[in-house]
Amino acid sequence: MDLSSPLRRPDKLSDIVENGMCMGCGLCQAIAGKESIEFVTTPDGRVRPVETRPLAADDWALVQLTCPGINVAGVDEHRRDEGAEVDMIWGPYHKIFLGYASDPDIRFRSASGGVLTALAKYLLESGQASFILQVQASASRPMRSDTVKSHSGRDVIHSAGSRYGPTTPLDCIFEALDSGQKFAFVGKPCDIMALRLYAKEDPRVDDQCIAMLALICGGGPEFYKSRDLVEELGYTENDVSLMRYRGYGNPGRARVETRDGKAFEKTYQELWEDESKWCSQPRCRICPDGIGESADIVSGDYWPGCNPTGEDAGFNSIMVRSNTGMEIFESAVAAGVLTIDQSLTIDDMSDTQPHQVRKKEALWARLLGMQTAGHLIPKVNGMRSMETARAQSFSDNLASARGARKRTRNGRFSESPVTDVEKAKP
Ligand SMILES: Cc1cc2nc3c(=O)[nH]c(=O)nc-3n(C[C@H](O)[C@H](O)[C@H](O)COP(=O)(O)OP(=O)(O)OC[C@H]3O[C@@H](n4cnc5c(N)ncnc54)[C@H](O)[C@@H]3O)c2cc1C
Ligand code: SF4
Ligand code: SF4
Incomplete structure (x- = not known):
């Protein structure tokens, strides 16, 4: 993607997680095995892989190549x-x-x-x-x-x-x-x-x-999106017998059923109207x-x-x-x-x-802003990100880069480490 300085790469699995680049796809656990990687709920409410035994060098090398959190590769040429x-x-x-x-x-x-x-x-x-x-x-x-x-x-x-x-x-x-x-x-x-x-x-x-x-x-x-919804109703995870977010209509309603026989619904708008609760x-x-x-x-x-x-x-x-x-x-x-x-x-x-359009337009500048702040960013190849950035005005790119740099420095792209694996198990 032609960002100016060499990309910072992770030294270990927790670098990917703590730099906010993991979205929990599960591939690293498949590669390294459940004996080496467990999924836990972090203090921020995210389900994340944690190394419980040092990864074999080959496994870590494979994770570095295939983790979609830190690698994104386009298929334009093949599809053309x-x-x-x-x-x-x-x-x-x-x-x-x-x-x-x-x-x-x-x-x-x-x-x-x-x-x-x-x-x-x-x-x-x-x-x-x-x-x-x-x-x-x-x-x-x-x-x-x-x-x-x-x-x-x-x-x-x-x-x-x-x-x-x-x-x-x-x-x-x-x-x-x-x-x-x-x-x-x-x-x-x-x-x-x-x-x-x-x-x-x-x-x-x-x-x-x-x-x-x-x-x-x-x-x-x-996970906290669901947890908060259930807690607002006065229940906990163990009380829930059904959790549907939409469907049964388009968009349909979110529906929570509880083991005491009650049912609660929210419209799609009610579920998503408050962006601070996304x-x-x-x-x-x-x-x-x-x-x-x-x-x-x-x-x-x-x-x-x-x-x-x-x-x-x-x-x-x-x-x-x-x-x-x-x-x-x-x-x-x-x-x-x-x-x-x-x-x-x-x-x-x-x-x-x-x-989706806005995200694509701002991608290159946002990654540049994060990189300028010294943060780990995904290696993005073949996704036309620079070409898309060139089609934006200089001031828009500058605003996107500065915004991302500021958010990075404020910790918005960082996640808390898991210190107690047993306690954090989902
Ligand atoms: C997290 C999330 C964000 C979304 N954001 C957008 C958006 O920005 N724009 C948009 O147009 N649509 C978005 N949707 C997609 C939308 O809700 C529909 O899933 C999509 O339109 C497909 O509809 P469908 O009726 O063909 O799916 P269905 O026929 O209902 O099939 C859905 C399929 O997706 C799989 N699936 C559901 N949730 C997940 C998940 N979290 N991870 C992996 N697989 C899953 C199910 O197993 C099922 O196979 C989002 C969905 C999710 C889960
Ligand atoms: S926004 Fe991107 S990284 Fe996040 S869940 Fe969706 S596809 Fe994955
Ligand atoms: S492969 Fe990468 S994105 Fe997927 S769970 Fe592991 S660290 Fe997260």
Whole structure:
């Protein structure tokens, strides 16, 4: 990305975490093993990996290469070779559509239009994938999420909806690869990035993972978002029997059910109206890719101007980014799994995701500001960040860089260390 001085690199896992560059994808634990890395809840309410035994040198070297918190690599050239367009903000794509799951039940239950659930179910039921690697609400602790291998359409539907809390979908990647079976992966853009980076080191990923499907992501909230919501209602985590953040309508309501038989709901607006309660992770604030550039297919919300004005039947913007994605998308439409309403343009994407556009525009300058303050930043390659910065005014870039430098110095991109692993276990 051509930042002037050499990039600072982490010396150990805790450097990544304490510099706020981890978003908890789980890959490092898969690489080093549960005996060496445990996930804990930090004093800031984030679910983070902690080294409980020194990492083997090979494992640490692999983490340094593949951790998506500190590495972000674009796929523009590869996708151009496939005939994709590359937009400066939105990256590579073949086609963009507005659509939804044809199955009305999937459409209703899912986060927005059910496109990811319908595609995952289709890949399974058409025999292309033996299972779907994805996350879903934990059965025993519904405020948390588990990584699962879904083997049936029913399992996939059970995973529908957004989990606005920590998820570690890469923690089971070896289990998936060791199975020797074909599978599809559903996750956030940073999870997909982790898998793409790891694919460079382990050829089994490209052999076995037949599709990478992403949701557009504006930021993964820390656990305290859910904890505060439940505590406001006068309950604790142990009292909760169901935690749904949206879905059952579009956007649907957040719903908390408690073991004493009570149920509470909040509208989407009530859940998100107060930005000071978003509980976004530091890494998310400067995320170089919340739009899933390296996924095969990306599914997002479609609300003109970005905010829902009421409930609707459920729609998704769908960016088909790769040849693999095109093949899956076209066959899923032909099979009647997805219903396509209309084609969309890049302008439609920008109109419905203005926060993603702003992040891309400010990325280069913000990273420069953080680097100037001596902070660890992700190594970003092939994401057009400098080209995008050049298209902004000098004063906007300066303001972004200064703002990020100030926030860095104020500790906004730093996280507290975990001192007592036993106490911090989730
Ligand atoms: C943290 C977060 C931030 C988001 N920010 C935006 C945004 O800025 N703009 C936007 O358009 N949409 C955003 N959404 C996405 C939106 O909520 C929908 O998930 C998306 O539009 C896909 O809709 P769908 O109906 O196809 O999904 P569904 O058919 O309901 O499928 C959702 C799939 O995503 C998986 N999933 C859900 N939550 C997570 C998670 N935290 N980590 C990994 N996998 C998960 C589920 O396992 C399921 O497979 C966000 C979602 C999340 C979870
Ligand atoms: S981003 Fe993922 S790989 Fe990197 S430190 Fe965090 S959990 Fe580990
Ligand atoms: S904003 Fe970026 S880093 Fe944060 S959860 Fe979303 S994709 Fe991951």
